[in-house]
Amino acid sequence: VQLQASGGGVVQPGDSLTLSCTASGDTSDKYVIGWFRQAPEQGREGISCVSSNGAATYYANSVQGRFTISRDNAKNTVTLQMNSLKPEDTAVYYCAAVRAVGFYYCLAYTHDYWGQGTQVTVSS
Numbered sequence: 001v002q003l004q005a006s007g008g009g010v011v012q013p014g015d016s017l018t019l020s021c022t023a024s025g026d027t028s029d030k031y032v033i034g035w036f037r038q039a040p041e042q043g044r045e046g047i048s049c050v051s052s053n054g055a056a057t058y059y060a061n062s063v064q065g066r067f068t069i070s071r072d073n074a075k076n077t078v079t080l081q082m083n084s085l086k087p088e089d090t091a092v093y094y095c096a097a098v099r100a101v102g103f104y105y106c107l108a109y110t111h112d113y114w115g116q117g118t119q120v121t122v123s124s
Helices: none
Strands: 002-006 009-011 017-024 031-038 044-050 057-059 067-072 077-082 091-099 118-122
Touching: 002 091, 017 031, 017 091, 017 118, 031 077, 044 067, 057 067, 077 091
Parallel strands: 009 118
Antiparallel strands: 002 017, 017 077, 031 044, 031 091, 044 057, 067 077, 091 118
């Protein structure tokens, strides 16, 4: 499966952005999709994951209550709605997939397929 992330940009603190991850190729299997981010000189952080049917979600403490993940399997798209953005949200955001129905952990090393990153910059 190939993943394409989009929707990044430069915004001010308190603004919102919507990131999209569109899958193509072999989308017949079930995939858990995660959003990860990496700031300069930091590791890749798992911020949100969603199960293959969308019923189960995970949010890192740093984004809980501000970000919402959702998926539309008919359109092979997973969306990350980001509200109340903060400067510390600045990072390159990646979507990734693993062939699975559900997940125990939302960690980068458990995901096999990665899209290219999209830059999110939050600055006044």
